[in-house]
Amino acid sequence: MNKNILYIGIAVIVGLLGGWLIFGNSGSDANANKDLSDMSDSHDHSGETASQMWTCSMHPQIMQPEAGDCPICGMDLIPAESGAEGLAVNEIKMTENAMALANIQTTVVGSGTISEDDGMISLSGKIATNEENNSVQASYFDGRIERLNVNFEGQKVNRGQLLATIYAPNLVAAQQELITTASLKESQPALYKAVRNKLKNWKLSESQINAIESSGKVRDNFPVYATVSGTVSMVMAAEGDYVKQGQPILKVSNLNSVWAEFDAYENHISELKKGQKIKVMTNAYPNKEFDAAVSFIDPILNNATRTVIVRATLKNTDDIFKPGMFVTGKIQGTMDMNETLLTVPASAVMWTGERSLVYLKTNPNEPIFEMREVTIGNRNGDSYTITKGLQNGDEIVTNGTFTVDAAAQLQGKKSMMNKRMEDDKMMAMTDMEMKLPAAFQTDFKKALVPYLKMKDAFVASDAGQVSAFAKATLKELKSIDKSSSDQMVSQHHTKSMEMLEAIVSNDDLKSQRSHFVILNENMVAITMNIDNAGEILYVQKCPMANNNKGAVWLSSEKVILNPYYGDAMLSCGSVIEEIK
Template sequence: MIKYAGLIVMLLLGLGLGLGLGFWLGQQRPMQTSAIPAVAERKPLYYHHPMNPQVTSPTPAKDDMGMDYLPVYPEDQSTPEAKPQSGKILYYRHPMGAPDTSPVPKNDEMGMDYLPVYESEPESSGQIRISPEKIQKLGVTAETVAKRTLTRSIRALGSIQVDERRVHAVTPRFEGWIQRLHVNATGQAVKRGQALLDSYSPALMTAQQEYLIARQGQQMLQQGSAQAQDTAAQLTENALQRLRYWDIAPAQLQRLKTQQKTLDSLPLLSPVNGVVVEKPAIEGMRFMPGELLFRIADLSEVWLLAEVFEQDIGGVRPGQAVQISINAYPERVFSGKVGFIYPTLATETRTVKVRVELPNADGLLKPGLYGSVTLTTSAEGDKCLAIPDSALIDSGVRQVVLLQKDQGRFEPRAVKLGQQADGYYEVLEGLAEGDEVVTRANFLIDAESNLKSALDSFNKQGADTRQATHEKQHGGH
């Protein structure tokens, strides 16, 4: 009995020790059912353009094609372990990633050394390498950036007009009637001194009689005293001067002196060679002093009024030589010069009127004819850095050229341009003299460069997504 009691006590002690040990082990290891701690969500530092990593934004954005900017995380900014480079140094690049390279070592504006780029180094962002076979197949050509004098041609349309300074109005200085019209049609050509009409005027008849009487009195007093002769001569001269004031031609006055009798009608003469452009005069009508009877235009020199666009007006100067093509005479080229630039701009057409003066001795340039004007201008000052207009890739948002490097490498370069002239653009920023810019097949290279940049960006974005998914799945282990 005592033996069985001892056995039972030992079993109870063993069971107690087992339960105590199990409880202690359970406290030392966490429960398998406890929750897995959540992986902290990564916060981007900034976002960059999917095609151009140098264009950044602090917030999510889209480019002009609707593509999302790509996030850049802190771990993306970590500097990878530098690997020793070997081979030939191709060039030196800007330490901050600016689109600037140098064939020799140099420092940037902050004193930082430019970084060498070796043959074995992968292509920098934005650059693309093309094999010689593909370059030949694409027909790539390049031109050296150099300084040149830019000559531009400005073209404008206009019409022939009468020279306002060569228009003459024929107006009488006395009252009278038109007895006969010698020039009775608008457009009729007239010569200087040609009779336009014959007029009758009672006032002129009276003035003629006064002159003849004064002249006869002067002749009668030839044997009189000196004072009487002087008085008679003065009266005669006053009467003659009155006739001159009324614009009586010298030939008619000489006729009056010779015939010693009044003239029933007096002609009104043309003051210039020209064409009658207006003729209110009608045979038999009464006219008053100052009334317009004829308007005559001298067409030996005419104007062409050209409409020059506001972006071109800065290149126009008075005195510039001008070449004119008239629609009526396509086989001929007329020459003239800029006479005046009008001070106002037409808001409807955004043009400024420019007056071109043209000789017209043969009378071919008739008022109303249409023509085109070509002005050749040269850039002011010294020669400027210039690139061919075929080298420019203009998307409307950016202006880019492709630099041709060695080893079949091409690099896009943003530029700031000035005026365009003679097939060239003035370069204000972005290029240096001696750079090689692609002038042919540049759009194909640019398209391939953009595709390469886009694929690199998409691959990077995919890698970031896979890394984040992996961290979420294995964050608790």
């Protein structure tokens, strides 16, 4: 009995403990879940969703608030990083992390007065032989070289030194004539004198001629002597060669004076003039400076390097300078020594061949940058002078410039490779005002009818139809009376006809499309100046056409049907102008 009561008591206690553990924890979980629910309710995610933007990997300038297709190429959009608010159209903002990882550094631009060193123009070049002192040692008669005494470049020769021995059949016959006429010199002095003169013309000396006459013996081989002293710069014959009269055997350079030829960029040309003093230095003698003067400035610019040759003549009696040796020159420019200028480190400037660019920090408290085009002056060591584009106190990127440019390019902003404030050609077309006579406008509208059909043929990639409609468009343009039109209109009209003729005469679709690019540049320019086109026309553009330079065309429909790619990329493009 007592045992049963004890077991029952233990069972009650265990049951109560188990119930507390189960229901107590459930209550805590419920409270925890309630707390989480409250936190979820109180935290608003709408801001995160609203700020998410979508972009195209090939056209980063596209930014849309929701997922979809790229309006230019049709590719799926990808999530883009949230853009910084309050930025100008071509400003970019970088994170502090990105700045630190790329080691991006900035410097405040300061002005100063031009010192003598700042006015110096640094040039690089090479030592060349003085062509005024070059001479050629030639054979004076036909023959075979039996022995060549000077046979390698760099060998020094002196005037009167034996250069070669030549077997000359004609000279053998002339010697026999001399011996024969020597016995007749009293009776036929004119004949005797003529034979001697023939030998003199072959550069035989008086002593040689007298020796032949007195000995009465004919020599088979004749020597050739050096007429100048110098260094052999080229061997132009070998032993055993048959040479003609006047044929070069050796080229000899006198290195007592040499030329220092420097390459000067075209922005330095205005500061150079003949007679200017120039200091020449070479790595072979790093602690020496040699004084010279500019003796020649090439009047022709090298199109490939955009440089001109600037030459100075150097004395070389001690044989210091060797042809081919690299040299540097410093020449004082003509800028005013009292002028103030801005100098920036060379690492800050990006040069594209046409433009010089820097990145300006537009906000002193935040890493916000914008590309700026500048005009550079002279380079002095590791710095450039800036003549236009910056002001005293501007802060620019001096280390990591290309990293900033890459970030701008990825965000579709103006950059070194993407000069995209607006399309230059489109801006030119918009700003180009032309006076079109009423009769010209009426006739030009007729040409637009077959033009639009030609555009559709390009969309269909039908070269035959393209040629047919191009011919019809050309016929309409030829019928236009442009006598009362201004010169600009006439030029666009003429260029349009040239391109149409090229399209008509060509059955290669790729070639037709290349001419279609130039045709459209002219047709669009005229169409945008028509008072009433009769219907709405759309100027459309594909940024990938024309080798990624972009190309435009006219369409009567707003929907994009790309004539430059056809089915390969039918929807690539966008409407950039509407002509009503």
